[in-house]
Every structure is written in C-alpha cells, then in structure tokens.
Amino acid sequence: MDKSEKLALTLSGMLLVLFFGAIMYASVAQNIEVPTCITDMEPFATDTLFQTGPDTYELQMVSRMWAFQPSTVRLPVGSTVDLYVTSQDIIHGFKVDRKNINLMAIPGAINYMRVTFNEPGEYLYACHEFCGAAHHTMAGRFIIEEGIDEPEVEGDAL
C-alpha cells in the first residue's frame, strides 16, 4: 500500500472515531437529544380542534400517508377556522373545495390560513400533491350545518 493511501486511511479512521466520540459526548455528557417531530408535540399530538371565540376555531390538521387527521370536521354555519397544517411523513397538499384554501403540508413546518364558512354544506378537502400509492384516497370533509351546538371531529386516531 502506498504511503499516502495509508495516511489517508488512518486520518479517515481517526476522524470517524472523533465524530463518534463527539456524538457520544453530546448525548451522554451533555444530554442533548435530536429534536422530535412537530406532530409528536402539542397540540398536534392530542387535540385537533379548539374553540377560540363564539364563532372562531383553531384546527390542527395533520397529514400522513394516506389520510388527514381529522378526517371529518363538523362546525356550525358562520364558523371561522384558523387552520394549521403540517405533515407527519412526506410532503402532502391540502386543498379545500369551493374555498380559496391551498396549502402545502410539509414535515417540520406549519402552514397557516384562515377560512370562514358562511354557507351550509359539505366542503371536501383533499391532498393535491402526489404522495404515493394511495394519494387518490387522501381526503376528508368539513360539514357545515345550522344548529350545531358541539363542534366535533372524527378520525383522530389512525
């Protein structure tokens, strides 16, 4: 083996040991952990819909292969929803039919839009970013009705 090859190999080996040592030092001595996913943190991990005023709500929408959580959101007519969208795995899209809502659902990021539902009816939402084999099944709906006292969500746990 050439002398310079030996030197390069030795240096690479020493660097590997050095980097591994640095990782071990950070995790054991400094107790530093890798940041967790947004979707494992509050409020995405548990609650999805909060009432923030008489007609206003905050909705935490998680997208994943291949569903939205929640999959159904039932709200009274006249509701304004602050919509926070993120992804648990890969990039998805979030588009609400008949509303000017078109967001990307990106892992590690939260995207926001506000939407008001003044007309009763069903407003489908769907993933508009090709995300794999069951992309075409990735959808949900807002159900906007008169006379709802308790807003509700379905499809929390997948």
Ligand code: CUA
């Ligand atoms: Cu998610 Cu397409």
